[in-house]
Amino acid sequence: MSLQLYFLRHAETIFSQTGGYCGELDVELTPNGVEMAKAFAAAYRDLPWAAIYVSPMKRTIATAKPLCDEIGMEMQLRDGLKEIRYGAWEGKSAEEVRQQFGEDYVQWLTEPAWNPPTGGETAVQIASRASLVVTEIQQNYPSGNVLVVSHKATIRIVLCSLLGIDIGRYRDRIDMPAASISVVKFDLHGPLLQCLGDRSHLPDELRLLPGT
Template sequence: MTLRIYLMRHGETEWALSGRHTGRVDIPLTANGEDEARQLGERLRSIPFQHVLVSPLKRARQTCELAGCGENADVDADLAEWDNGDYEGQTHADVFKHRPDWNLFRDGSPGGEMPNEISERADRLIDRLKKLDGNVALFSHSHFGRVLGARWIGSPVQMGQHLILNTASLSVLCYQHENMNLPAIETWNS
């Protein structure tokens, strides 16, 4: 079976709704986020997954469960969100007051992860994924998912700033013409 990776971002949280940087803080889904996760599950219902991997953070685990994929899910620490360090809980406007030219994908987060560190984490996960066959479900987060998409196609972390992921979105990573030398993005932010 050819590898197909179904990347899902978790459903809505209070901090996602308010635009606050949510990295390692372990917050739950909102009621709307729970509904989004169930709707995502409807989209996934007909897809047989050979592997299901989920971030250790509650919002991703809840999304996985509510989408109907939690029974056989394995927690994978590499799927955790970008560690926002000192910027955890702040909005872009908060950060721009002190660093008007700040860009997470270029500058990273003081006290948290730097672009090279999250790139290494994404590459480590990709190396493991490439050893799998069939349909693989990944339940993760916005910024890490964006980095994963960029790294899947061999682009630098900075490309992730151009790959938006909405809550409870579905993206598909695959190989063009089933050729492992041609990684591709089939669907993004659907």
């Protein structure tokens, strides 16, 4: 049996609704987000899980908790799975950032691998810290199903890194809706993407919400 990593983006927050920049801000799930987390747990509780790794933020912990409660497994918190640090952009809309930090914003849009948000992190830095967690999982669980609950930018950057996609293009090549699951299988030929951004576990009224 091969190792399969299930990357789950946290469920809905007010920022996933509005599109504002939220990295270090430790926000809660919305009521819809809570229901998304419950729906994921109901759909995936019967999968034999080897481990659950979680970013230590309120929104990711709350997303993982229903499944952990269902199956009686403790989550393993790792700072390497945190979202990108947006620095001075935290809590602001894209338009506010464009007006206040125009040059930095253009550079970040053009090449986020090496250009950070003002006072924030580059995609290269995120890939470096998140890859340490992936390596740890591979060493500790050479086979089985491991859930990784993280964030929009972080998961996209990890997937680009695993699949040989330029991490500077993570925003242009991969989408990652709230509460979506992406699956990567590790076998003799390396990482194989089996599923990307799937939300079929959500009921229609949650899956079709705008802005998530």
